Amino acid sequence: MKKWIIIWAALFITVLTFGLASAQNEPIIIKVGMPTVLSGPAAPWGQVGMDPYHAWIDLFNKEGFKVGGKTYNFKLITVDDKNTPEGGAAAAKQLIYSDGCKFLAGHWTWNFPSVATVANQAKVILLTRTGNEAVPGGVYDPKKFPYVVFANDSMGQYIADHLAIVEAYPKYKKIGILDCVIGKGPAADITVAALNKAGIRFVQEWFPFGTQDLTPYITRFKEAGCDIVYIAGWVGETMAFAKQRWEMGFKDMKVGHSGPFVSVDMYLAVSGKDAAQGLIGQYWTSWEFKKTKVNPKYIKMCKEVQEIVSKKQGKPFNYTGWVGWLPNHLLILSQAMQKAGTVDDTDAIMKVIRGGTFDTTIGKWTMSGAKTYGSPIVFGCPAALSVIKGDKEVYLSEHPTKPLP
Amino acid sequence: MPPAGIWIDGLIQSCAYMTMAFGMVLVFSILGILNWTHGQFYMLGAFVVYYAITAVGIPFPLGLLAAGVLVAGLSILVKKIIIDHITGDLYVGVATMGLIFFFEGAASMIFGMQDKGLARVLPGVVDLGSFSVSYQKIAVVSFTLVIMIILFIMLNFTRIGLAIRATAQQPDAASLYGVSVERLSLTVMGIGCGLAAMAGGIIAPLYTINPFIGGIPMIMSLLAIVIGGLGSLTGAIVGGLILGFLNSVVAYHLSYLSEVVLFMLVVIILLVRPQGLFGASVK
Amino acid sequence: MSFLELNQVTKTFGKLAALEDIDLQVNKGEILGIVGPNGSGKTTLINIISGYFRPTKGEILFNGKKISGLRPDRIASRGIVRTFQSNVLFEGTTVIESMLISAYQQYKTNHWQSFFNTRAWKQENEEVVGRVIELIKLLDLLNDTFLPADGLSHGYQRLLGIAMAMITNPSVLLLDEPTTGMNHEEAMFVVDKIKMLREQGVTIILIEHNMKVLMGVVDRVVVLNFGTKIAEGKPEVVMNKQEVIEAYLGTELI
Amino acid sequence: MMTYIDYKDVVPKAVIGLVVLLILLVPIITTNESTLSILILSGIWAIAVMGFTLVLRTGQFSLGQAAFMAIGGYTSAILTAQMGWSFWPAFLLAGLVSGLAAFLVGMVVLRVGGIYFSIITLSLCEVIRIVAQQWESVTRGARGLITAQPNPIPLGFFEINFFSSTVPYFYLTVCLVAFTALVFWRIGESRLGRSFAGVALNPVLAEHQGMYLMKYRVIAFTVAGVFTGLAGSLYAHFLTVLTPTMLGLWQSIQILIMSIVGGIGSLVGGPIIGSILLYTFGSYLTRLDIYGIQQLLFGAVVVLVLLFLPKGTGLVDLWGRFWTKVIWREKEFEMDEAEE
Secondary structure, eight states, X not given: OHHHHHHXXXXXXXXXXXXXXXXXHSOXXXXXXXXXXXXXXXXXXXXXXXXXXXXHHHHHHHHOEEETTEEEEEEEEEEEOTTSHHHHHHHHHIIIXXXXXXXXXXXXXXXXXXXXXXXXXXXXXXXXXXXXXXXXXXXXXXXXXXXEEESSOHHXXXXXXXXXHHHHOTTOOOEEEEEEGGGOSHIIIIIHHHHHHTTOOXXXXXXXXXXXXXXXXXXXXXXXXXXXXXXXSOHHHHHHHHHHHHHTTOTTOEEEEEXXXXXXXXXXXXXXXXXXXXXXXXXXXXXXXXXXXXXXXXXHHHHHHHHHXXXXXXXXXXXXXXXXXXXXXXXXXXXXXHHHTOSSOHHHHHXXXXXXXXXXXXXXXXXXXXXXXXXXXXXXXXXXXXXXXXXXXXXXXXXXXXXXX | OOOXXXXXXXXXXXXHHHHHHHHHHHHHHXXXXXXXXXXXXXXXXXXXXXXXXXXXXXXXXXXHHHHHHHHHHHHHHHHHHTGGGOOSHHHHHHHHHHHHHHHHHHHHHHHOSSOBOOTTSSOOEEEETTEEEEHHHHHHHHHHHHHHHHHHHHHHXXXXXXXXXXXXXXXXXGGGGTOOHHHHXXXXXXXXXXXXHHHHHHHTTTSOBOTTTXXXXXXXXXXXXXXXXXXXXXXXXXXXXXXXXXXXXXXXXXXXXXXXXXXXXXXXXXXHSTTOSSXXXXX | OOSEEEEEEEEEETTEEEEEXXXXXXXXXXXXXXEOSTTSSHHHHHHHHTTSSOOSEEEEEETTEEOTTSOHHHHHHHTEEEOOSSOOOOTTOBXXXXXXXXXXXXXXXXXXXXXXXXXXXXXXXXXXXXXXXXXXXXXXXXXXXTSBGGGSOHHHHHHHHHHHHHTTOOSEEEEEXXXXXXXXXXXXXXXXXXXXXHTTTOEEEEEESOHHXXXXXXXXXXXXXXXXXXXXXXXXXXXXXXXXXXXXXXXXXX | OOOOOOTTTTSOHHHHHHHHHHHHHHHHHOOOHHHHHHHHHHHHHHHHHHHHHHHHHTTOOXXXXXXHHHHHXXXXXXXXXXXXXXXXXXXXXXXXXXXXXXXXXXXHHTTSXXXXXXXXXXXXXXXXXXXXXXXXXXXXXXXXXXXXXXXXXXXXXXXXXXXXXXXXXXXXXXXXXXXXXXXXXXXXXXXXXXXXXXXXXXXXXXXXXXXXXXXHHHHHHHHHHHHXXXXXXXXXXXXXXXOGGGSSHHHHHHHHHHHHHHOSSSSSHXXXXXXXXXXXXXXXXXXXXXXXXXXXXXXXXXXXXXXXXXXXXXXXXXXXXXXXXXXXXXXXXXXXXXXX
16 A cells, blocks of 8 residues: 555656656746637638747747746637627636736737727737727727737828829829728728828728628719729628629729738639739738848748648648738737846836837837827838739739828 | 619619528418528528539539529428427527527538639620620529529419418418428428528629628518518518619619618618518508 | 497498498496397407497497597406407416406506505405406316416317406406307306306397307397398397398308 | 416525525635626626516517617717716616617507517617717717726725726626616516516407507516616626627627527526526637637527427526426415415
8 A cells, every 4th residue: 555655656756857857948838818700700810810820839939039048938829709899808808817818919800999908907918900090999098008009000001001002003093992881980080181191082982781792882983983992801892892893894993902812712713813803902921022121030930831831721821911910919029028028027018118129020110109199009011012913912012101290 | 873783783682682582481471480590591502502513513503403402401401300399489580590600600610711702603794885794693683583483383383382372371271282281381491491592502603602691681681571571472572672772772872871771761661561561461 | 328339330441341330329237149140240340349440430439438449458448348259368378377467457556566566466466366266266267277278178268268358347348259169058158157247247248140149148139230230129029020030041040 | 478487486595595695706706807707798688688588578579679788888988988977877877868769669669569570670770780880970980989987986995996807897787687687576576567478478368458568568668778778888888898880680689599598487587597608608619719619509509498498498497497396386376275
């Protein structure tokens, strides 16, 4: 009897010692939570980024990053937010209080004010995608939300996209801007003013949620004399629009959408090969930027990720939207942690982020601090556009984001 | 006056809603239940056609037929396994609402969530001077015409069709035609849901295909049959026509406000004529 | 002045006249029979008195006050309550539940007292339950008190319908063919019960297709045909009138 | 169509007391804000579900209950965010405005019955959503309103601070649920609630027994509107933001499913059990990262409950069966016989 106890104890101690010894070398995990949409109609946009994010984090973790002599690694935990503010808040709370995340990244959907509130209350740093008054649900009083970092200034991005189109097609007559009416509100005032100020000729139209048949809107644009129609982020509608304008015989009307191409094959399949030619999308792939300088290390990493994901999914993976967001968040976070010399004091990390300069996959960015667009911290990313040619996506034009006056 | 393209577009929309609504109203008038899963059968039909063409490689009309048959079988299964075992219209309604989530989830798991397209089916357009019409749209209209003619013949000249019409008027009339009520309701469930699937299949090449495309057609055909009068087959067709043209002609004039017009129209019609345009009077 | 009075009541559906210029006086405490062949407008008459239809022309006076055009619930709360030709019940309830649902309309305590569960409400509740039980006993439903109403036999369902009408304390009870679909024995049983009700001081208008049933019960009878009144008076007298026999020609008379 | 079972006689009072005590002690047992938040939100939904069930008791099948949450939510959000009111008056006014809206709408649309009523409420729900979206000067359109937190309540030695933790919200929600439950329970017990059965089960017969259908329907709809509005206000303030898409058709359907799955046999128990279980289950599902399985499982659970707990007895019936197989009717029968 006693013998057994001794043997068990010895075994236990050995295992423990080895475990502790190996733990010394093991990097310490920092959990980063990501509330994102994984169910419902918007789920494809949450889903498409998952593989590259995980692949990128794996690559990043090979090296890890050192703070105070210890090596740290990131671990991504995702929770479905059902694309509602309610779900966003619930997901954020689960991540913060049940999983113990000190950092949240993401929430790519519009409904993140509730996530911001939760993160702010818990003094958890939230690095998110967009942020200013022009975005639906825009929060962004730096005094109220001191722990929120915005990845890119969507309004600036929005304007820059249009400027990039103008650069690519300087002889355009009029740009038609189409958006779903559930996003109406922002564009009514600020965007219109900004576009006017930028000297862009445009007409705006709104379609009700769920509209697949866009013929009435195509006709309205045609009658208003638009030769380019730019659709705000609705990929399915863009494909339908491209197809329908082709069928109606308006073949010279150019179509584009804000947001990167999910997969060129999809556009060819839905719109038809002819109709999809010349479709304009955002282009995030850093390795082909012409005006923005990017650290070649990241270009290599991103290319590697594309390959890993292609292999995993067994088909070419050419979605590039993921490059702009989570990788940059994690780069900013790791660099800020190194500068601050701490991994859990969010106040100290935040202090470093504010006004600091960071190396990201889309170039070096200085966080503008609390002075722009009413949002606490903003960094921009260049508005690069691409266009579908044949069955490939090629570089079209680029317009660097500058803070608006 | 809106240009011709808008009217053609309204016709296409009407065709889709008519076929959907007709199936729904058939199911309602015989089984007495409102099938909230109708939109999901539409979605499944689109997927069947998609895979029939891309993976199996059978021609489009056959794929369409396959969609109708497969989904009809599925709907009969649903009736046998679920609907038959639940009593009370209200609870059957809620169960079919639960099935919305079930089928959307299943479709997401099996087919994936990303948009799929069938633009290569019947590509090309007919140029008619000031405007053009694609072959796909012509296919939609002619398909709807054929379906409506077949249904008309079936409902007026076959035994089962007569039994369906009689039962729609009076619940236990089926036996007069020597058809058992059980067989009749299975047939009707199959036909109704098969119609939804074929509507999905024929509309699919026009738009994108993903697991969530069923929601809007479902609401639209629900509104169509309610405007037309629940239980009235003519009403479903007229309701479908109204909504189809509303969605294109009114949208052409009023842009996004067409949504408001749509819902206000429904409210007003129901307040003025609570039984719908073609429904039998309650009193 | 009579208790319930119909003055030249006409009801048309489109061009079809279901009732034409009906004059009718009902005296307090009597049992009035209304007979007529199928489609003669009997049920329409009940529907008009109870407010289900509005008369196209004419007026109905109850205690000298006009009630035509009022909503059914108003007429019911004035004391004219009807039963239905088919078995119309609160599906899924038990006998006592059905009775109580009807009884709740005639409480003296208001909703607030009931909401706050005051003593007055409790007391009245007990009283009403007592009355319900009494009525159930009277109509021989006692054994079925806690059974589902739709499980009762046809005849008892009819009686339950009558009991539900009676519990609202009506002054006029309109019975729409209470014995349809019954054999003679069952019908007589129901008729016996109707006689008992009369002792409670209620005026009864009894609509019947089957004259045999009426003979022993009613004080007076009105015969309708094609929406017009063709005879009125003591049952024995009316039965022998030529018009009545003609109206019933080809159908079973007595 | 439906039987009403009163479980208060079935489940021992001690057990109910224990459950209530446990609920009150939750913030002490767990300090996990995530758990608390799930409970708070399921409580808020429970109120709306109770409202729906009350309307269902009169036989009307409303698909627009989320609209009243939206009306309540927007009322208090506008008052606090745009006009600088403090939370409490705005909260109460939210209930009143929503109740008034329910009353006015009810007066017009409740005379339509059956599925037509459902479709009208569905349409009105969408109209409310569209109005909230378009009326930008007041509702800020799709940008949404950022609601204010309730001011701290000083209580001598300590203060109730709504901003620093969710515990005050938890107790506020518990109080509101308890108050709603009390009112609804009394309505169900009183002559009013029992008359609803008549209106629901056979409107024509009920009308001829002297029940003014509209009176009962409007009362039920208005009471439901008041409490649903309060729930909406709490919802908006707890989540700190209100956008038009938050309360639409799908939320109405969610309320309906919670109600039926929970069981409509009881006005209080069913909605509470249904919303807590379904909401918690839904929140658990968000952790799964197999795409689509959340919806699949949710749908399957709804269908299974309807298959195995038929006729709207729902989950609350399991709770009842757990304690005794005797239903109240038989019990009462014995009691009555004893009296005689």
